[in-house]
Amino acid sequence: METKKILDVSNRYIMNTYSRFPVVLRKGRGMKVWGTDGKEYLDFVGGVAVNILGHCHPKVVVALQKQAQRLLHVSNYYHIEPQIKLAKLLVEKSFADRVFFCNSGAEANEAAIKLARKYSKEQGRPNRFEIITAKNSFHGRTLATLTATGQEKFQKGFEPLVPGFRHVPFNDIRELSNAITGDTCAVLLEPVQAEGGVILPDEHYLKAARDLCNERDLLLILDEVQTGMGRTGRLFAHEHYGITPDIMTLAKGLGGGVPVGAMLATERIASAFQPGNHATTFGGNPLVCAAAVATMETLLEDGFILDQCNRMSMYLIKNLQKLKGEFPSLITEIRGKGLLIGMELTKDGDPIVRACLEQGVLINCTAGNVLRFIPPLIVQQKEINRLIRVLGEVITKFLKESL
Ligand SMILES: Cc1ncc(COP(=O)(O)O)c(C=O)c1O
Secondary structure, X not given: OOXXXXXXXXXXXXXXXXXXXXXXXXXXXXXXXXXXXXXXEEEOOHHXXXXXXXXXXXXXXXXXXXXXXXOOOOOOOOOOHHHHHHHHHHHHOOOOOEEEEEOOHHHHHHHHHHHHHHHHHHOOOOOOOEEEEEOOOOOOOOHHHHHHOOOHHHHOOXXXXXXXXXXXXXXXXXXXXXXXOOOEEEEXXXXXXXXXXXXXXXXXXXXXXXXXXXXXXXXXXXXXXXXXXXXXXXXXXXXXXXXXXXXXXXXXXXHEOEOOEEEEEXXXXXXXXXXXXOOOOOOOOHHHHHHHHHHHHHHHHHHHHHHHHHHHHXXXXXXXXXXXXXXXXXXXXXXXXXXXXXXXXXOOOHHHHHHHHHOOEEOEEEOOOEEEEOOOOOOOHHHHHHHHHHHHHHHHHHHHHOO
């Protein structure tokens, strides 16, 4: 079917929840994807921070093929070998003692919220259920995670929201401290606010939040759905800041392209969950866990990919800074960690994203005016060079036309 016809069918049958580009992607390898019309794209979106090893990494594909021939799905009533292997890997490489598996970032955060509330009840403090989160944060689209999200634009139209959430400005430890009441049980933060426009924490903010949680006997939950699995150049972003959380959530990069989420906690907290307290049919099923094990093992092999991520981060930031020097009226700031990088503009970023797509380069815009670069961690210099060249041409044309 030609692309136009496929688009017509898509627009006829799929619910209208995404403003999609008129492109149908059919095939991918490494940093590249191809459309049904044969056009090739260089992918700096990577499924929004999902495809950490690039598209169709051979080790992930082989793991999926082998697992598909052995066992696709069984219920969590039974033990599942790939799930056990993945849990062991995650625990060995993190602060955590135990893992709960689910299917997405929002579900991982739902599980974290439930665990924090349950832990409080088990401690004999049934009234402590409130969770403080940051303004401008993003934690998902289920009702509780939508309420946790500190951005009204996502909440509008879905009221009444879930009780028990309070929002404070990010990077303001005094406001966080002042917001704590006798009802507070936890603080939930993204180490780097990703959807909110790639906002980095001030140097001491996360450590101060950790100390505050210790002093006031609160749980610190870190949402590493986007920042986890090497995205910021360390396996987990909190490692940059010398702290550990009590609970951490993961998804996106965890499966290297398959839908899997996880909620990790220390033994003390995790023990608040007993059989029957939380569950999901597909969570941690054999197929996704086989892919996630292959992804994580590949990511950790000799630290090679994390080194590559850090080198390419510096290279990309340096070249984006050069563009900022060339176009000071449009580009106000370059910021980021690892390969989660934002370029703040004085104008709406959407026309630039569209023009880059025309030129065969996929990039993303978040928070209206922040171009976000979240490529696979295997990106190379030559691919960054192409991105920079295309961005330079697109911006030159854009500025000329908007004169
Ligand atoms: C920090 C963070 N938390 C949670 C989510 C929600 O994840 P999902 O879309 O898999 O539900 C996202 C998605 O962008 C995210 O960036």
